[in-house]
Amino acid sequence: MPTTPRCVDWRHEPRPAISADTPSKSSSTAAPHASRSERRGALGETDGAVPAIPAVANLDPDLLKALRHAATAAADDNVTFYVNSGWRSPDYQNQLLREAIFTYGSEDEAARWVATAATSPHVKGDAVDIGHSDATAWLAKHGAEYGLCQIYPNEPWHYELRPKAIDDGCPSMYANPTQDPRMQQ
Template identity: 70%
Template sequence: MSSSRTIPIRRIRWALLVIIAAGAAAFGTIAVVSAVALGQQSSAAVVTRIAGDPTLGADGSVPDGVTVFDGAVPAVANLDPDLLDALRRAATDAAADDVTFTVNSGWRSPEYQEQLLRDAVTEYGSTEEAARWVATPETSPHVQGAAIDIGPWDATAWLSENGAEYGLCQIYANESWHFELRPDAVAGGCPEMFADPTADPRMQR
């Protein structure tokens, strides 16, 4: 076959590849925009609820539907800025996979942490068993604004697989939802998890 016929065919193939790539990019953009739009709607609803009751969530309790972009919610606003930045970058990228990060818990006041600990003792029957799930106000990274509990399951799965790229690591094997910032993880991966908080030296104070 002569080159005069081959060149147009190659050009046609290249043009088709460009069109396919452009279509894929456009579809990805639409998916991200849709996810962001849904997040904005959720945020607007949360802001409206808080405006109606300024005390809502003041202790760190989290209203339904809160995302990492809801800066009006104390549980989000009082997080360590570097942790929050990493979470928002990860959440933005996760949106491309149709995954939304819901905040189940973030910053907590010492009083709220103490309440959660009392509730855990009642639920689990002993201080020792409760300590596997809830720390004291003096040791809890939540009180320090250094931890977040993420949901739902697809968000925790996404972070388990991709979180290290943002320095976000699951810390306890028994808490798939609990993540903290470990900047070194970006280069070296997340550290080995503790079985539960009782194995964490930080909890021994």
């Protein structure tokens, strides 16, 4: 589901979101993030809802490394990666799902665009949404070289790490998230 861009511009240094020592979810230096219920407030940085470090720092470290390598290569082609969305808290994922149900009028139609918090690879830190169209076009052409694969044709911005793609190419896409067995929980 297209949303208002919430970006991390991969060009600018020294942004903590892309520095060499950015904490990842497996890093012992990563700061714990309070849940929405603990903060009793609106969704914010620690939910991955705004252009902030948690959306990138809480990504799987191998996904983040692949994104950095691909972004560096893309920059040689004058293409900039913008992370519109990366890691999301369960609260934020549930908010996106509620918004999609409102927008599309039913849970079934919303499921074509937004997963539940229990099934979303974003909540696990295993997915990233990239913008602009030149970056997604670059990834469509070169992403497999870095293990970065588009998963659904209806979401050209959504990429996940598939390490075997480096040697074998990206696997076939699912028509949309409703066809993805991971979403059937």
